[in-house]
Amino acid sequence: MNVTMKRKLLYSFFIAAAMSFSGCSSFLEENPVDQMLESEAYKNPEMIYLNTVANLYTKIGADAGGSGLAGTDRGLYDLNTFCADDAILPTRGGDWDDGGLWRDLFTHNWGVNNGLIISTWDYLYGVIVQCNQSIDKLTELKELDPSNEYFDIYKAEVRGIRAMYYYYLLDMFARVPIVESSLTQMKDVKQSERSEVFNFVKKELEESIPLLADEKSADQGEYYGRMTKAAAYFLMAKLALNAEVYTDNDWTDQSRPDGKNIKFTVDGTEKNCWEATVAYCDKIKECGYSLNQGTNGFLSNFVVNNEGSKENIFVIPMDPALYKARNMYLVRSRHYDVGKALGFGNGGWNGSAATIEAMKAFGYGTATPDPRLELTYYTGRVVVNGQEVINSETGKPLEYLPMAIKLQFDKSDTSMKMAGARMYKYADDPTATEDGQCPHNDWVLFRYADVVLMRAEALIRNGQSGQADLDEVRNRVGAPHADATLSNLLKERMLELAWEGWRRQDLVRFGKFNDAITDRPKTEAYLQVFPIHANTLAVNQNLTQNPGYSK
Incomplete structure (x- = not known):
């Protein structure tokens, strides 16, 4: 790995202005904790970039549940994954019960008090608040120095990031407030129809694109990880x-x-x-x-x-030494003993697995399965570093049972801990930290x-x-x-x-999201959109609940 090149990404955990946020009290509440004098924070183009743009990228990944676009649990990724037909997080006896949280997500019974829903809403709007602060500051700086073109370039990048966050709100919550300035008062926040949010995201991206960089975002260098x-x-x-x-x-x-x-x-x-x-x-x-x-x-x-x-x-x-970002998903899917075989002391979490529908789509058990089956899942006996993993409870080779998966197992079910094909898609990183949660992929x-x-x-x-x-x-x-x-x-x-x-x-677009599948009966169309959490409605009187849900 080229650490020097990775450092060229202008992420800053030390000199970028920071922001904390919580939508439980108000999704527009601002609590700046900036420790720098403003004259220092915005004294030159590099510092302006660090404190108006680069600090936003530290929010895309996360190291705690409920935050980040992916990599962590109990937030956006889980909402989009465990309510569909390709992945399931079953209750395995006493493991993964969590008060029925994951069963309710899979069966579309999330209601208006689900913790994943409010954490996702708070996270998305928290970053939007920070984007609005950056846009307002860049507008102010541009007025003071109209000849400098980099203000417009920086603002376009921030607008692109903000548009991405509104895109996720549009997709998941549909009817959401459009707030474009950090100066907006709560009394002035109005809820927009879904088509209005669509038009806003479209306009923001169309107007930002001409000023965005041509470079590839996945390449190490100055534009690594950027919009x-x-x-x-x-x-x-x-x-x-x-x-x-x-x-x-x-x-x-x-x-x-x-x-x-x-x-x-x-x-x-x-x-x-x-x-x-x-x-x-x-x-x-x-x-x-x-x-x-x-x-x-x-x-x-x-x-x-x-x-x-x-x-x-x-x-x-992802780099454990440089960025506060995790990928919990391999760890969450592995059997306990697989994590230990990889050298991670706390083992795997023995949770998420593929559904019966996914296994049928991949042709598991047929003479001609899709070639991506073995590139996407662990099925059958598990081999780590050329050695079969031994099941610590039976003393025999550990063998996953893809077609034994179901939503809820009781403790007497002998297949409970081995049921389900597990996540393979990302390569195991032997140098990962935090028991495998912080890899380099x-x-x-x-x-x-x-x-x-x-x-x-x-x-x-x-x-x-x-x-x-x-x-x-x-x-x-x-x-x-x-x-x-x-x-x-x-x-x-x-x-x-x-x-x-x-x-x-994908299922929503194809009209298949509410179809009955194994362990879930047909559900109602209104569930294609998540509700606005009851706590959010309680503190923001201008908002109304999405159709089909009661307060």
Whole structure:
């Protein structure tokens, strides 16, 4: 690993102004704890950047539950993962009961008091508050020194980050307040309809993109981990692909706007949302991204030193010595003894696993499983460093039982601790700290394989062929031919993107989120959007609950 290059990322834990926040009392409450004189904090372009832009990137990853876009538990990633059909966190006797938290998430019974919901809301708005502070300060500095162009460049980067956070709010909560200044008073906060939030995110990204850097965000160097053009194009492609969902102000009636009537303007040309998706995917390709090829092309995105992957577009930089960011997910999925075999004293947490639906999609137990099965999951006997792991309770080789998974096990079930295929996708890092939670593998938020599949889907929805794009993704791993139908595209997204946090969104877009699956009956359409937590409503009287939920 090149530590010198990693340090070139302008993250600062020591000189950047800090902010603490808590939406339990008020999601716009500001509690600055800046220890620097303002004259020092903003005395030159580098210090201005550190204290208005770089400090925001320290929030994208996190080292505690409820925060970060991914890597930690009890927040955004878990909300998007354990309510879908590809991953499950079962109750294993007395383990993982947590008052029914994970069972309720999987069965869509989260209600309006769920802790993951308020932690996600608070986290997203907490970063937005900090973005607004930065934008206000950059506007003030620009007024004092209009000739300096870097103020506009910095502001564009912050607006791009803020747009990303509003994108997640749009996707998960739909009807949310749009707050653009740190000077906004609570009495002036108004709740916007989902289509208004969609238009706001779209406008912010469109106006920011021209000033964003062309460099690759996953490459070590000055722009490592930063919002660049390609990351913004990716968000625009997601907006366009999900436009029928995001412009629908009543998602409970099973009727959506027609994507062909939802317009984008790309490079001066009006396009419908499917055409816009293709255009933005093409722009990402033009930025120099492609699928990693070869025997290990798929897994090379997730290896210990995955910086510089041709496929990774936007990542959470991971380095235990430099950044306060964790990836708890491998540890959470491993059996207790696997963690110990890897040298982590506290072992694995023996939690998350693949669903029955995921195993069927991957063809587990068939003569021709998808090649990505063994690249995504541990199934059967577990081998670490060439040696079989011994089950400390039985004295026999530890063997996972993928098809034995279910939502709740009682203590008498002998398959309880071994049930379920476990997360394999990210390579184990023997140098990880915090019992394996702090590895060097950067967490991949956006990658090019998703772009290729978005393009295929958009083409099909627009009445064209997405076969070449689907073939590109499947050929990379040596998978056999599959016709490019919408049904096959939804399946392919599971095969390619399992564990990456997109499944809830995909199921909603395809109208499958509420379908019955193993251990869960059919659910109601209003559950496609999370509620606003009861505590948030109690302290912000301008907000009303999302349809279908009671206070």
